[in-house]
Amino acid sequence: MSEMTSVVSIALVMALTAGGAVAATSVEKAVALRQSGYKETGKSFKAINDELKKDAPRTKLIAAEAKKVHGFSLAIPKWFPKGSGPESGLKTRAKSDIWAEPAKFAEATKAFQVESQKLRVAARKGDVEAIKLQVKATGGSCGGCHKPFRAEEK
Numbered sequence: 005m006s007e008m009t010s011v012v013s014i015a016l017v018m019a020l021t022a023g024g025a026v027a028a029t030s031v032e033k034a035v036a037l038r039q040s041g042y043k044e045t046g047k048s049f050k051a052i053n054d055e056l057k058k059d060a061p062r063t064k065l066i067a068a069e070a071k072k073v074h075g076f077s078l079a080i081p082k083w084f085p086k087g088s089g090p091e092s093g094l095k096t097r098a099k100s101d102i103w104a105e106p107a108k109f110a111e112a113t114k115a116f117q118v119e120s121q122k123l124r125v126a127a128r129k130g131d132v133e134a135i136k137l138q139v140k141a142t143g144g145s146c147g148g149c150h151k152p153f154r155a156e157e158k
């Protein structure tokens with residue numbers, strides 16, 4: 005092996021090793037990011053439901069939380085890079101069907117984006133009855149994804 009070739013191959017091995025390490029970290033990051041994102045989604049959605057139980061729900065507060073929920077819905081496509089499912093060995097409830105049936109998963113994501121946007125609009129208008137109906141529809145879109153794509157809690 006010439007000196008040049010060995011330098012190149014050492015550089016290549018180093019690049020591959022570094023690449024592997026980076027990949028593992030990015031999968032971990034992706035799982036952590038989506039789980040905290042969903043936690044926040046859950047918090048905001050609960051805040052909306054709690055507010056609706058009051059005699060005079062503050063629709064401004066609901067609108068602010070609905071805006072966050074919609075923001076999370078838009079981020080979902082970035083939360084599921086390949087390799088971040090159960091095969092990662094990480095603690096995750098994401099089912100492998102997410103990657104096996106990407107069109108179906110995209111559809112479930114889209115439904116959530118559409119319903120949460122309608123919820124924002126209803127909240128901005130301040131119509132409590134319309135908000136309540138739209139909260140149901142939005143909640144339905146959470147279930148529409150959890151049922152096929154989220155595993156039971158262990």
Ligand code: HEC
Nearest residue numbers: 039042043045046049096097098112113116146149153154
């Ligand atoms: C397009 C699919 C999809 C939609 C829509 C969706 N979720 Fe989820 N959700 C998931 C998946 C998959 C997980 C599991 C993530 C993991 O463990 O890596 C999850 C996890 C969660 C968690 C647990 C987070 C944790 O790790 O503690 C909460 C809470 C949650 N979702 C709430 C909601 C709410 C509320 C909505 C609707 C307002 C919603 N989700 C809509 C797919 C979805």
